Every structure is written in structure tokens, then in C-alpha cells.
Amino acid sequence: MKTSKSIYLFFLPGLFLYAIFFVYPTISALFYSFTDWDGLSSSFQFVGIENYERAFTGDTIFRKTIGNNLKFMLVVVVFQTIVALAFALIVLKNTKTTIFLRALYFFPTILSSVSVAFIWSFIYDPSLGILNQLLELIGLEFLAQNWLGNANIAIYSLAITQIWFHAGQMLIIFVAGLQAIPEELYEVAKIEGASKWQTFRNVTWPLLAPSATIVVAYTTIQSFKAFDLVFAMTGGGPNNSTEIVATYIFDIAFRSYQFGYASAISVIFMVIIAVITYLQFKVLRSNRISY
Amino acid sequence: MKRSLLLTSGLLSGALLLTGCAGESNSGTEGEEDRTKISFIHWRGEDKAVLDDLIAQFEEENPAVSVEMTIYPSEQYQATGQRLLQDGSTGDVFTSFPGAQFEAIASAGLFEDLSGEDFVSNFDKELISVGQKDGAQLALPYQLVFNMPVYNKGMFEELGLEVPKSWSEFQTMADTLLENDITPIAFPGADIGPNQFMNSMMMNNAPDEDVFEKLQNGEESLTNEWWVKTLEDFQLLEQKSYIQKDALGTSQDSAMAMVANEEAAMLATGSYHMSALLDLNPDLELDLMAPITVEENEAMYEGINTATFMLAVNSKSEKKEQAKEFIAFLSQPEIASQYANETGQHLTINDVEYESEVLQNTAYWIDERKTRFQPRFLITNAQIEAAVLSSIENVLGGAEPMEAAKEAQQIVDENRD
Structure with a gap:
């Protein structure tokens, strides 16, 4: 069948939007990363790879933000995936209760991130917050913490909020993946005398790999870009312990007026996300199986 | 037939997209052609009610000018507000924080020099020095706050x-x-x-x-x-x-x-x-x-002051005269008094009458106590x-x-x- 050349016209609106909102800003960022532009002036100087050298060798905070981002990402990816999968297995069957529970678990996802930040800042407040009060009430006051004010745990407190915020979204993807697994395979496993764990390990998980790939990749990207929660809850503090690359780029660009340098960090950040996502795809795709 | 239909649909989609884009830039100013509209941008959401009232009074006194006020959260103001100044269409009158933001806007040449304007004399001479650079009065701090316990x-x-x-x-x-x-x-x-x-x-x-x-x-x-x-x-x-x-x-x-x-x-x-x-x-x-962290005989200062919410005119604006009229209006003592009393702030304007008890009780910090300008704002x-x-x-x-x-x-x- 021959395709009319005019069909390509349908690509134009999408291509146009993609070029304006993605290609152009990306190329601009790359361009400005080689300059000392302050974001306000009409003039700037080319500085070669100076901004990249500074990021890699002369910026302690940038290196710290990479470490913070990796900690945040690891906690969120591991626990959000486990929580979403566990809940998906619980609410898999289509009954009235499970449909209600799915909606309930999905609910945080529809909230705005600023609302979530406000709610959780209140929960974590060391004197007025309900978390510490609840711990005291049940006799676990030794677990009460300065959740956002302690530099050693603040990043993990933020990670818990991020998991609460987005696990429902991933649950839906897992439910869709689980429901697509043919029932006959479970019947065969049962006849063969497989235990629940063996069934999960050899039937459910391999066939869920495509969904897991999406969940893990999306969670990774999401946790790298968790600007709004961090910005609204801690602003990167205390003592930069929750400063992640996205909030640092904001600081450099809009508080320090170093757009050239912020562009260089953005480019490095984009490359890091791309590499990590590629590696995840490679690993998870190797787990895929079909029966 | 099929081919021409596809072609027409494709062109139509493109045309609709372009029409949609064009539509956004045409919205707006119907019925106000005879008035000059100036844009006033700042970050003080808590002052909206009193500023709305003052703008209404200004428009009554100056029927040829209208003021469109846009308030940004302070973080967003730092991020986007000043970038809007660049083409001169927004922020004919704008505000700036002292310190890093003031320095950045000054370096970008976005402040109009207000040195020769009559209304500058309505402000306390010493308190407005923070809005000066290289001998020019680039911005006029309006509020006076004491950053101490x-x-x-x-x-x-x-x-x-x-x-x-x-x-x-x-x-x-x-x-x-x-x-x-x-x-x-x-x-x-x-x-x-x-x-x-x-x-x-x-x-x-x-x-x-x-x-x-x-x-x-x-x-x-x-x-x-x-x-x-x-x-x-x-x-x-x-x-x-x-x-x-x-x-x-x-x-x-x-x-x-x-x-x-x-x-x-x-x-x-x-x-x-x-x-x-x-x-x-x-x-x-x-x-x-303020805590005195040295022995009594070594103490040089009793407190901290900050002249902030610095009013300025955008050098790229095409409505500079109207923008200056608005700042002149805000700097009148009776107008400033209304602003001070309704917002609970001390001001840098001379002859302001503070009516609220708390403003009256703390006004002695302006003249009678030895305060210094907020050191943090001197980190540029x-x-x-x-x-x-x-x-x-x-x-x-x-x-x-x-x-x-x-x-x-x-x-x-x-x-x-």
C-alpha cells in the first residue's frame, strides 16, 4: 500500500510544538553553557568549557547535589516500586472494595505538589506535627525526629513524601500489567505445584517486566526532577542536605544570575539522567520473557 | 480526492494552531485606548488590598493613566519578574530587593536614574542610600523594617x-x-x-x-x-x-x-x-x-534596619513619565501614611503619621537607636x-x-x- 506524501503534514503541528518547547530550549541551553550570560544582560562572552570545568572540579555544592539526588533516587525507586507492586497485588481483582482502594491510593497523585508539600511540612513539624505526636501517643517517642531539620535524615523524609505522592500512579501501571498476564499460566503453575513465591518469581515478575521497566524509568526521571516538593518543603536546607540538582540549577540561574553556568549544569544533568535511564532499560529488558 | 482531503486537513490543523497562538497575544485592552496603562509588579501579596485602594485614588487623580498591578510570590518574583523587565512591556514601575537582586538589575541597566526627580526629597535621605549606585538614585526603598527579634x-x-x-x-x-x-x-x-x-x-x-x-x-x-x-x-x-x-x-x-x-x-x-x-x-x-553579643562598652549597634521594597522605573519602559507620576503619588506623606497604617510597616517617607499603637511604640527605633543596615543584604x-x-x-x-x-x-x- 502506498502512503500519500501529504500524510506527513499531520506531523507538522506536533513537530512544531516539539521544536519550540524542546529542541530550541535544549539547543539554547547547550549554546549558553559555553557563555558567561547572566540571564539579564543583552551581551555575554564565550568562555569555552570553563563552566564544565567549574562543575567538575570547582564546585563542592554541585557534587553534593549529585550525591543527594542519587540517595533520593535510590530510596524512591526501590521503595516506590515495592510499595506500588505490593498494593497492586492487593487490589488486583475487580471488586467494589479494590476499585475504591485503587482510587484512594491514586488520590495523592491528583493533588498539586505545593499542597502535598504543605501537608507533609505540617506532618513533619517537630512540635505541632502529627507524626511525632502519633509516635508519642503509641509509646514510640524515641522514634520522634526533627524530620526536615536534621541534615542526616531530611533527604529521606522528602523521599517518603515523594513515594506517598506518586506510588498510586505506579500502582495503576502495575495493575494494568498484572491484569494482562493470562490466567492459564497461573493454573499451570498451580497444577505443577508451584509455591506462591515460585509463581511470583517465575510467572508474575518476568511477565510484568515491561510494566516494571516503565515504572522504574519513570520513577527515576521523576525523582531526579522533584524540584517542587524539595523547593517548597526545605528549600535545599538545612546546610544543603536536601539540595538536589534541579533546585541548585534554580539557585544558580535565578538567585545568582549565572545562566551560563546553570545551563552547563543542566546539560550535565540531562546526560546523567539519560545514562541512568539507558542502563535501567538495558538491565530490565534483559529480564523480559514471553511464554 | 483522498489526497486533497489529507492536504486540506493538514493545512487546517496548522492554521488552527497558528490562529490559537495569535489569539493569545490579542487579548486585553478593549475600551481603554484613551488611557495609558502602566504595569506595576512586586511581591507583597499581603499589601494587595491597600494598594488596590491607593491605585484607585491615583487613577481618580490621574484619569489619563491606569495601573495594572501584578503580584508574584517573592521566589517567583526573583525568578520571572525581573526577566519580564527586559523588553519594557511589563513592570513600568517595579520593586527590587536590596543586595544581590539590586546589583543584578543595575548591572543589566534596567533601572531608570531617578536622581533629579522632585519626589526623591519626600524620602529620608539616609535610608534611601541603599538604592544608589555610582552616584545615581536607581531605586527608592519604600519600607523600613527592623530585622531583629x-x-x-x-x-x-x-x-x-x-x-x-x-x-x-x-x-x-x-x-x-x-x-x-x-x-x-x-x-x-x-x-x-x-x-x-x-x-x-x-x-x-x-x-x-x-x-x-x-x-x-x-x-x-x-x-x-x-x-x-x-x-x-x-x-x-x-x-x-x-x-x-x-x-x-x-x-x-x-x-x-x-x-x-x-x-x-x-x-x-x-x-x-x-x-x-x-x-x-x-x-x-x-x-x-537585638542580642548584644559583646560586653556593653564594646557594643556599637543596638539593632538592624532594612530599607526595602525598592520602587523603581524600568529603563526600557515607554511610559516612564507616567511611571514616575505613580511613584510621586506613593511618596506623598498622606498616601504613605495610609499604606503604613494599613500594612503595619514603617516607611522611609518623611512626615508619615503612624496611627497604630505598635508602629507608634516602635517608631523610636527609627531616630533614637543606633541601628545598622542589614549585613546580609551587603552580600551581593x-x-x-x-x-x-x-x-x-x-x-x-x-x-x-x-x-x-x-x-x-x-x-x-x-x-x-
């Missing part, structure tokens, strides 16, 4: 406490408060606490007003006595429980609640919170007090400012003062211009 004067009187004049007296006062189960200082360490309280904590440890300029050009170091002593003083506040437990996780609202409920005697923010505290507890009797490099503030958080988090100072100094060295 607000204290419960009634509680002090009840306990027979005097305002301490030295660091040793301050500690004795704090011990007495603790003995009475009162937290001496409510410190909102999760948000504005460090950047507000650092000013009064360091004002006498580093009386040289150029200390941060010297830090930025390498002549001073955070590992020197003036800053390490300031960090040691912060450490003492934390170790002796003069600030509340878990202070770094305490928000501004929680700290205010502590003072309003009389669980704490002082709020480590500034005069701008006095009205809000009185809203929470109208029975409070409040005043201002935002990364260096962040390093200075981080060292305070580091100490309150348990680090040794010298160790925190060294860590911060490394960041200063990396970010020096």
Missing part, C-alpha cells in the same frame, strides 16, 4: 527583666526565662530564621560594615574571629536551650504560635511580624530587642550568602563552629567573583 515586653515586665545590654546579661535573662518554663527565643530555623537572626547576632561581632564586601574580594575570611565568634554564639544558644528544641525543623508559623501562646519570649524574625503576632494574640505588648553574591547561612545551619545541626566556618569558606573561595 520581637519580644514580649509585658512578659519581661512581669518577670522583672530588663533589656540586656551585654552578652552576659543576655544569658542571665535567658536563664531566668528558662527557670520560668519559657523558651527564650522561638527560632524558625526551617525557613527565615537563619537569614534574619544572623544580622543581629553578628552586628557587634563584626562592626565593620564592609566586612562582607571584604569577604567577597578575599580580604576577609569566615574562619576569622568575627564569624567564628558568631557561630560560637549560635552554638551556645542551641546548647543552653535558649532556642527551642529541633529549631532547624521549625517553621515561621510554628515559631509565631510559640510567641503568641507565650511559650516563648522572643521571635527571631523582625518588626514585620508584629501585626501578625497581635492578630494571633491581641493582649501581647511587643517591642524589639547569592552563593556566598548561601554559604554563610549554611554555616549557621551546620552549627545548629551539631558541627563545631570552626569546622562549619572552614566548610563555608571553601564555598566562598569557589564562588568569589
Whole structure:
């Protein structure tokens, strides 16, 4: 069948939007990363790879933000995936209760991130917050913490909020993946005398790999870009312990007026996300199986 | 037929897209062709009601001019507000913070020089110096705030406490408060606490007003006595429980609640919170007090002032005359008095009549007390400012003062211009 050349016209609106909102800003960022532009002036100087050298060798905070981002990402990816999968297995069957529970678990996802930040800042407040009060009430006051004010745990407190915020979204993807697994395979496993764990390990998980790939990749990207929660809850503090690359780029660009340098960090950040996502795809795709 | 249909549909989609884009830029000003509309941008959401009223009065006096006010959250204002200034279509009148933001806008040449304007004489000559650069008056600070602790004067009187004049007296006062189960200082360490309280904590440890300029050009170091002593003083506040437990996780609202409920005697923010505290507890009797961290005979300053909310005209604006008329209007004493009394702020305008009790009771800080301009705003490099503030958080988090100072100094060295 021959395709009319005019069909390509349908690509134009999408291509146009993609070029304006993605290609152009990306190329601009790359361009400005080689300059000392302050974001306000009409003039700037080319500085070669100076901004990249500074990021890699002369910026302690940038290196710290990479470490913070990796900690945040690891906690969120591991626990959000486990929580979403566990809940998906619980609410898999289509009954009235499970449909209600799915909606309930999905609910945080529809909230705005600023609302979530406000709610959780209140929960974590060391004197007025309900978390510490609840711990005291049940006799676990030794677990009460300065959740956002302690530099050693603040990043993990933020990670818990991020998991609460987005696990429902991933649950839906897992439910869709689980429901697509043919029932006959479970019947065969049962006849063969497989235990629940063996069934999960050899039937459910391999066939869920495509969904897991999406969940893990999306969670990774999401946790790298968790600007709004961090910005609204801690602003990167205390003592930069929750400063992640996205909030640092904001600081450099809009508080320090170093757009050239912020562009260089953005480019490095984009490359890091791309590499990590590629590696995840490679690993998870190797787990895929079909029966 | 099929081919031409596809072609037509494709072209139609493109046309619709372009029409949609064009439609957005055409919205707007119908019926106002005969009036010159000026744009006024700022970050003070809490002042909207009074500014709406003042704008209505201005438009009545100047029927040929209308004012469109856009208020941004302060963070967003820093991020987007000033970028809008660049093409001159937004922010004919705009506001700026002193310090890093003022320097950046000045470097970009976006301030119109207001030096020769008659209305400049309506402002206090000394207080507006912060809006000057290279001999030109680029911006006119409108508000005058005192960035030093607000204290419960009634509680002090009840306990027979005097305002301490030295660091040793301050500690004795704090011990007495603790003995009475009162937290001496409510410190909102999760948000504005460090950047507000650092000013009064360091004002006498580093009386040289150029200390941060010297830090930025390498002549001073955070590992020197003036800053390490300031960090040691912060450490003492934390170790002796003069600030509340878990202070770094305490928000501004929680700290205010502590003072309003009389669980704490002082709020480590500034005069701008006095009205809000009185809203929470109208029975409070409040005043201002900065900790004197040296001996009485060594103290050079009693408090901190900041002339801020700096009014300016966009140099790229095509409506500069109308923009100046609006600033002239705001600088009239009776107009400024209405603004001051309805917002609970002291102003930099001469002859303002303060009617509210709290403004009257604290007005003596303007003329009778020795205050210095907020040191934090003299750090013009935002990364260096962040390093200075981080060292305070580091100490309150348990680090040794010298160790925190060294860590911060490394960041200063990396970010020096």
C-alpha cells in the first residue's frame, strides 16, 4: 500500500510544538553553557568549557547535589516500586472494595505538589506535627525526629513524601500489567505445584517486566526532577542536605544570575539522567520473557 | 480526492494552531485606548488590598493613566519578574530587593536614574542610600523594617527583666526565662530564621560594615574571629536551650504560635511580624530587642534596619513619565501614611503619621537607636550568602563552629567573583 506524501503534514503541528518547547530550549541551553550570560544582560562572552570545568572540579555544592539526588533516587525507586507492586497485588481483582482502594491510593497523585508539600511540612513539624505526636501517643517517642531539620535524615523524609505522592500512579501501571498476564499460566503453575513465591518469581515478575521497566524509568526521571516538593518543603536546607540538582540549577540561574553556568549544569544533568535511564532499560529488558 | 482531503486537513490543523497562538497575544485592552496603562509588579501579596485602594485614588487623580498591578510570590518574583523587565512591556514601575537582586538589575541597566526627580526629597535621605549606585538614585526603598527579634515586653515586665545590654546579661535573662518554663527565643530555623537572626547576632561581632564586601574580594575570611565568634554564639544558644528544641525543623508559623501562646519570649524574625503576632494574640505588648553579643562598652549597634521594597522605573519602559507620576503619588506623606497604617510597616517617607499603637511604640527605633543596615543584604553574591547561612545551619545541626566556618569558606573561595 502506498502512503500519500501529504500524510506527513499531520506531523507538522506536533513537530512544531516539539521544536519550540524542546529542541530550541535544549539547543539554547547547550549554546549558553559555553557563555558567561547572566540571564539579564543583552551581551555575554564565550568562555569555552570553563563552566564544565567549574562543575567538575570547582564546585563542592554541585557534587553534593549529585550525591543527594542519587540517595533520593535510590530510596524512591526501590521503595516506590515495592510499595506500588505490593498494593497492586492487593487490589488486583475487580471488586467494589479494590476499585475504591485503587482510587484512594491514586488520590495523592491528583493533588498539586505545593499542597502535598504543605501537608507533609505540617506532618513533619517537630512540635505541632502529627507524626511525632502519633509516635508519642503509641509509646514510640524515641522514634520522634526533627524530620526536615536534621541534615542526616531530611533527604529521606522528602523521599517518603515523594513515594506517598506518586506510588498510586505506579500502582495503576502495575495493575494494568498484572491484569494482562493470562490466567492459564497461573493454573499451570498451580497444577505443577508451584509455591506462591515460585509463581511470583517465575510467572508474575518476568511477565510484568515491561510494566516494571516503565515504572522504574519513570520513577527515576521523576525523582531526579522533584524540584517542587524539595523547593517548597526545605528549600535545599538545612546546610544543603536536601539540595538536589534541579533546585541548585534554580539557585544558580535565578538567585545568582549565572545562566551560563546553570545551563552547563543542566546539560550535565540531562546526560546523567539519560545514562541512568539507558542502563535501567538495558538491565530490565534483559529480564523480559514471553511464554 | 483522498489526497486533497489529507492536504486540506493538514493545512487546517496548522492554521488552527497558528490562529490559537495569535489569539493569545490579542487579548486585553478593549475600551481603554484613551488611557495609558502602566504595569506595576512586586511581591507583597499581603499589601494587595491597600494598594488596590491607593491605585484607585491615583487613577481618580490621574484619569489619563491606569495601573495594572501584578503580584508574584517573592521566589517567583526573583525568578520571572525581573526577566519580564527586559523588553519594557511589563513592570513600568517595579520593586527590587536590596543586595544581590539590586546589583543584578543595575548591572543589566534596567533601572531608570531617578536622581533629579522632585519626589526623591519626600524620602529620608539616609535610608534611601541603599538604592544608589555610582552616584545615581536607581531605586527608592519604600519600607523600613527592623530585622531583629520581637519580644514580649509585658512578659519581661512581669518577670522583672530588663533589656540586656551585654552578652552576659543576655544569658542571665535567658536563664531566668528558662527557670520560668519559657523558651527564650522561638527560632524558625526551617525557613527565615537563619537569614534574619544572623544580622543581629553578628552586628557587634563584626562592626565593620564592609566586612562582607571584604569577604567577597578575599580580604576577609569566615574562619576569622568575627564569624567564628558568631557561630560560637549560635552554638551556645542551641546548647543552653535558649532556642527551642529541633529549631532547624521549625517553621515561621510554628515559631509565631510559640510567641503568641507565650511559650516563648522572643521571635527571631523582625518588626514585620508584629501585626501578625497581635492578630494571633491581641493582649501581647511587643517591642524589639537585638542580642548584644559583646560586653556593653564594646557594643556599637543596638539593632538592624532594612530599607526595602525598592520602587523603581524600568529603563526600557515607554511610559516612564507616567511611571514616575505613580511613584510621586506613593511618596506623598498622606498616601504613605495610609499604606503604613494599613500594612503595619514603617516607611522611609518623611512626615508619615503612624496611627497604630505598635508602629507608634516602635517608631523610636527609627531616630533614637543606633541601628545598622542589614549585613546580609551587603552580600551581593547569592552563593556566598548561601554559604554563610549554611554555616549557621551546620552549627545548629551539631558541627563545631570552626569546622562549619572552614566548610563555608571553601564555598566562598569557589564562588568569589
